């Protein structure tokens with residue numbers, strides 16, 4: 170038998186309300202609807218499937234206050250994380266929401282009706298108090314505190330839910346188990362003792378060692394239960410991670426581990442989060458739960474110190490040990506001992522023993538540069554998956570953004586560079602010249618400040634998408650405004666390197682050598698708002714390179730650019 174759920178009954182609202190589904194679905198069509206955000210959807214899914222038992226809805230004020238102040242719902246049951254439906258004052262007014270009303274909760278991704286909420290109360294939380302009590306500090310360096318102040322609405326809407334539909338997923342559907350499904354699965358396998366492992370990172374040998382040790386120590390099987398909802402910004406995406414977990418699974422002896430995905434929106438709440446995670450795993454039928462070093466840690470606060478001590482989460486679960494009803498298995502960091510070629514928790518090794526480790530940052534850097542990842546650290550099949558998602562520098566896309574006056578030579582540089590890169594091969598090269606973009610993408614735009622912004626934003630969008638897919642992009646618009654160039658940089662840098670080259674050929678020279686006579690027309694007033702004539706050009710504040718076609722040849726400029734690119738590893742051979 171799997172572990173009894175928190176509060177005694179698994180609140181599987183989908184199963185409970187199935188007999189009334191048609192009736193609820195029809196009613197939902199007639200009600201005011203609230204479209205949920207991604208985070209709210211994650212919470213809703215785990216309320217509806219019983220992952221958050223004993224919750225049957227979003228917290229009303231009494232439950233919320235109890236949880237914030239003393240980790241307890243109004244009826245006294247232990248619960249450590251506020252699960253609330255936040256809305257702005259305007260939305261509440263616009264939708265005319267009030268206590269007693271029934272509203273439909275809708276999925277933002279496909280507009281499906283998921284549940285009906287009967288509003289219990291609408292209340293204004295004390296966000297500063299919530300930040301301090303739940304997350305330990307009112308400091309926006311903490312992602313959940315930042316979310317609380319910047320994203321969450323100022324009011325919470327509490328009330329119980331009736332379920333209409335499960336959320337639709339299209340990825341790894343076979344690995345997404347509800348608590349009821351996982352319980353059934355354990356039953357089928359004959360597992361009575363299950364130790365759950367929470368993770369938001371790829372797993373390597375140390376993690377496999379840790380979980381097998383936990384299993385051995387408690388005569389249990391292993392549930393690898395990674396979070397695939399929302400994790401810490403900057404984490405490796407869940408698609409890559411799930412492929413990693415799948416690759417790792419056969420490394421467990423004799424089918425001793427099962428992989429199940431958890432659609433949780435993490436808060437990175439350290440101690441509070443550890444208690445919450447334990448409750449969630451208990452609801453999924455696990456009997457044991459591993460809490461390691463710095464469990465669900467958010468990193469450093471705005472003063473550069475850790476938000477929580479490395480073992481604070483372990484102390485927190487220990488405090489509620491009797492009430493939790495799931496045995497917490499605390500673990501120190503597991504590290505590699507090269508002299509023995511084995512792994513061990515650091516508290517179990519003699520002083521002065523030589524240890525080796527590769528941090529997440531170091532791993533990412535090795536993936537980026539294509540450097541070796543040793544077999545003592547990870548399995549080749551896991552490394553292969555990671556490498557597929559982290560192409561070496563030589564295979565990464567980038568954008569080179571040339572800015573300058575018309576006839577500054579930016580187009581010649583762009584063309585010459587394109588040919589140079591094509592000669593080297595290994596990557597496709599795309600060019601976005603000012604005039605081409607104007608005729609192909611922005612033909613309806615003029616040259617007002619606003620239209621120029623739109624034009625640059627379009628270039629940035631296309632360059633970003635191409636960069637993401639591994640292309641070398643050469644963009645060469647005038648882009649006279651710093652703000653637009655900054656926005657382009659921000660948009661493109663999400664996907665690859667961005668280099669800003671200021672083609673600072675003096676205006677007089679651009680004008681003097683203009684064979685098309687475009688400056689002459691502008692001077693005569695035939696073209697209005699022409700950059701350099703009667704419209705401003707702001708020189709870039711922090712360009713990667715400044716070149717000048719009056720003083721330099723195109724060939725020498727291209728060489729300078731190639732040297733710059735080479736210095737970042739982007740022109741390495743695969």
Ligand SMILES: Nc1ncnc2c1ncn2[C@@H]1O[C@H](COP(=O)(O)OS(=O)(=O)O)[C@@H](OP(=O)(O)O)[C@H]1O
Nearest residue numbers: 575603604616621624646647648649697698699700
């Ligand atoms: N009013 C005005 N101001 C500036 N430029 C003008 C104007 N009218 C037409 N042109 C010609 O349009 C070409 C493309 O301009 P851009 O799209 O690069 O300008 S911007 O970046 O959106 O500001 C640009 O050519 P290139 O610089 O050769 O690309 C200009 O010659």
